[in-house]
Amino acid sequence: MTTPEATLPATTSTSPTARHLWTRARAVLLALVILLAGAVAIAVLRSDARHGRLDPRSADPSGSRAVSRLLADRGVSTRVVTTLDEARAAAGRNTTLLVAVPDLLTPRQQKRLHAATAGSGGRTVLVAPGPASVERLVPGVSADPAVSFDTALSPHCDLPAARRAGTADTGGIRYTTPLLDADRCYPSDRLPTLLRVPQTAGSGDTVVLGAPDILYNRRLDQQGNASLALQLLGSRPHLVWYLPSLSDDTAPDSGERSFFDLIPSGWLWGTLQLFVAAAVAAAWRARRLGPLVPERLPVAIRASETVEGRARLYRKADARDRAAAALRSATRTRIAPLVGVPVAQAHTPEALLPALSAHLQRNGQSLHDLLFGPPPRDDAALITLTEQLDALESEVRRP
Numbered sequence: 001m002t003t004p005e006a007t008l009p010a011t012t013s014t015s016p017t018a019r020h021l022w023t024r025a026r027a028v029l030l031a032l033v034i035l036l037a038g039a040v041a042i043a044v045l046r047s048d049a050r051h052g053r054l055d056p057r058s059a060d061p062s063g064s065r066a067v068s069r070l071l072a073d074r075g076v077s078t079r080v081v082t083t084l085d086e087a088r089a090a091a092g093r094n095t096t097l098l099v100a101v102p103d104l105l106t107p108r109q110q111k112r113l114h115a116a117t118a119g120s121g122g123r124t125v126l127v128a129p130g131p132a133s134v135e136r137l138v139p140g141v142s143a144d145p146a147v148s149f150d151t152a153l154s155p156h157c158d159l160p161a162a163r164r165a166g167t168a169d170t171g172g173i174r175y176t177t178p179l180l181d182a183d184r185c186y187p188s189d190r191l192p193t194l195l196r197v198p199q200t201a202g203s204g205d206t207v208v209l210g211a212p213d214i215l216y217n218r219r220l221d222q223q224g225n226a227s228l229a230l231q232l233l234g235s236r237p238h239l240v241w242y243l244p245s246l247s248d249d250t251a252p253d254s255g256e257r258s259f260f261d262l263i264p265s266g267w268l269w270g271t272l273q274l275f276v277a278a279a280v281a282a283a284w285r286a287r288r289l290g291p292l293v294p295e296r297l298p299v300a301i302r303a304s305e306t307v308e309g310r311a312r313l314y315r316k317a318d319a320r321d322r323a324a325a326a327l328r329s330a331t332r333t334r335i336a337p338l339v340g341v342p343v344a345q346a347h348t349p350e351a352l353l354p355a356l357s358a359h360l361q362r363n364g365q366s367l368h369d370l371l372f373g374p375p376p377r378d379d380a381a382l383i384t385l386t387e388q389l390d391a392l393e394s395e396v397r398r399p
Contacts, residue, residue, distance in 0.1 A: 047210025
């Protein structure tokens, strides 16, 4: 009988080499490098395109420096704030508070901002708030899921600022409200893209813009954009330009927030795309997409090579327990028919041991330890077990 210890670990011709590993992995590595380079390029392009967006200090095409300069010429001061506490403190009767990106605020921050502006007597201008944001910032107003792709729209309302400005690039998100005293302007498919909602207390109001186009430097000189922007933002002597930021920690949110609430939506979509790319790469590299197909071996493999191969695997994994279990199971299977026990009951001590004890006239406990005992503690004990199993089988076979 060949034992696992009879062979020494050696490197076979089927062992993977560095060249083989590189050949297998280079396609996947190349795909990952391309994906990473594309992600970096997209991030750089998007960061350049959105640099200074709606910032009254920025002269970029998407900035709003031009409108702040025109307001300054008319005696309206502009102050930029980046925290919720500053925005809430600035709300007042003589102030117009512009919220550049309301969707960046958390639900709790939006409720606190609405509480500060509801009775301030000033004007609040919200730039393109989404469906979830507008319901908290302006109760009674909801956003239509379908976005308008129209750009230049006509006022079709009685709001003086809109009538004087005429056609303007509003478009974007459309809003609905059951409030009767609200001004509905610049409709697209019968739904307004600009709403003015009076405050319930005081003489202030809230203006909801469906798109920020009239505030961009590159669009200010088109249509009636400049007139509409100056009238909406210049109704009070002071303009507070609130640029919400994800790093704003001055307004802690005591509610429970998950990890995904802190991740921008762009990163979530990027991660989803990476998972899809990984799944496609896995399907592309898959070797078998169906059931296994048996095939004839080109050469006959000797039984001794199979035994040696399994012995190397057991030794490499230090699996003396598995090796001992395999040796004991094979021995029980071979000696059971010799003592009159069916092979199906060869691995049941209650059936095999009494018949074996009667056949050999030996103590049943020693046979139990040999055939069903614990695994050997070391390699020497495994060799001893192998020799004892060989001797037992030879003794059973002896006439």
